[in-house]
Amino acid sequence: MIKLALIGCGKWGKNYLKTVNAIDGCELKWACDLDYEKLNQAAAVYPQTRFTENKADILNDSEVQGVIIATTPESHYMLAKEAISKGKAVLVEKPVTINRKDSHDLIELATAQNTVLMAGHTLIYHPAVKRIKGLLEEKHIIDDLCYLNMSRTSSTSQAPNVDVLYDLAVHDIYLSRHLIGMDPIWVIAHGERYIQSTYNNVINILLGFPNGKIASIFASFINTEKTRKITLVASKTKLVFDDTQTADRKIKIFNKVEQEHFLAMEDNSEPLTQECIHFMECIREHNEPLSGKENIEFVAKIIDCISKSLAKGGEKINIF
Numbered sequence: 001m002i003k004l005a006l007i008g009c010g011k012w013g014k015n016y017l018k019t020v021n022a023i024d025g026c027e028l029k030w031a032c033d034l035d036y037e038k039l040n041q042a043a044a045v046y047p048q049t050r051f052t053e054n055k056a057d058i059l060n061d062s063e064v065q066g067v068i069i070a071t072t073p074e075s076h077y078m079l080a081k082e083a084i085s086k087g088k089a090v091l092v093e094k095p096v097t098i099n100r101k102d103s104h105d106l107i108e109l110a111t112a113q114n115t116v117l118m119a120g121h122t123l124i125y126h127p128a129v130k131r132i133k134g135l136l137e138e139k140h141i142i143d144d145l146c147y148l149n150m151s152r153t154s155s156t157s158q159a160p161n162v163d164v165l166y167d168l169a170v171h172d173i174y175l176s177r178h179l180i181g182m183d184p185i186w187v188i189a190h191g192e193r194y195i196q197s198t199y200n201n202v203i204n205i206l207l208g209f210p211n212g213k214i215a216s217i218f219a220s221f222i223n224t225e226k227t228r229k230i231t232l233v234a235s236k237t238k239l240v241f242d243d244t245q246t247a248d249r250k251i252k253i254f255n256k257v258e259q260e261h262f263l264a265m266e267d268n269s270e271p272l273t274q275e276c277i278h279f280m281e282c283i284r285e286h287n288e289p290l291s292g293k294e295n296i297e298f299v300a301k302i303i304d305c306i307s308k309s310l311a312k313g314g315e316k317i318n319i320f
């Protein structure tokens with residue numbers, strides 16, 4: 001039995017409460033939040049978990065092997081640092097940290113402590129993404145890939161108090177590299193703060209990969225609708241992944257040989273369930289997670305390069 005704890009029981013943290021409590025071979029021993037009201041509400045639903053406002057209850061409990069951090073982004077660094085220092089495996093929600101140096105520090109600390117550090121890059125664990133990745137490899141589709149077009153938008157009446165780069169576009173940064181299987185070599189980014197926002201609420205990013213392959217990422221908090229769409233265009237095959245559709249209509253294939261069709265999915269489980277199971281397995285086997293240290297370092301580097309391009313009015317930044 002793997003014993004875990006959760007820090008942060010807000011909108012997304014609630015999903016961890018539900019998901020971890022439903023996984024066999026795992027006990028969510030503790031959950032922590034600074035908001036007493038949220039703890040009270042959750043305690044009524046999950047009597048098997050102990051709820052606390054004091055993170056020390058978790059950090060000093062030697063039975064707790066792994067800590068999941070789903071708090072607001074600015075608090076991730078300190079909480080993760082404390083948990084790693086206590087020798088705990090840590091799963092930190094995206095964005096792991098809000099600057100590159102802090103991510104690097106956490107990686108160094110986790111390496112020194114020989115403990116698991118994993119990012120909540122949930123979509124890497126999405127069964128549909130696994131299915132697409134398998135297909136791309138099996139049919140060598142990436143060899144003649146032209147571009148990926150990625151759209152991730154919401155229609156919130158009030159944009160959240162966070163940069164759209166960290167909140168939405170970050171998913172497409174790690175996904176583009178995961179699907180293409182190469183590192184980007186340059187980036188161009190343009191952001192806007194519409195409707196009196198303090199943060200960018202709309203962003204366009206172009207990531208250039210070797211051999212002219214491109215990922216173009218559009219993310220917005222102020223769209224007319226929610227989109228979660230990736231269009232992949234290669235010379236012989238085209239594919240659309242629309243995550244707003246039902247499981248049987250998420251992946252659509254177009255090619256010259258077969259008629260356009262939806263790709264069947266054998267696994268319809270939730271990406272967050274797969275992510276949590278992966279975290280548990282990495283703790284048990286002491287494996288490096290798919291969204292582990294190297295992946296965290298990569299995302300921090302790309303966000304840093306995007307920030308440089310944004311600051312220089314969309315200048316092309318080479319990525320080393």
Ligand SMILES: NC(=O)c1ccc[n+]([C@@H]2O[C@H](COP(=O)([O-])OP(=O)(O)OC[C@H]3O[C@@H](n4cnc5c(N)ncnc54)[C@H](O)[C@@H]3O)[C@@H](O)[C@H]2O)c1
Binds near residue numbers: 094
């Ligand atoms: N992987 C995904 O697909 C996905 C989706 C949504 C949100 N997220 C991420 O999850 C995280 C949380 O987002 P949210 O929407 O739940 O935010 P939220 O504001 O609803 O919840 C954050 C919670 O953390 C608590 N908190 C803040 N600082 C704390 C501290 N030091 N100790 C204990 N509790 C503390 C707050 O009281 C609040 O309840 C963010 O990093 C967000 O980017 C990830």
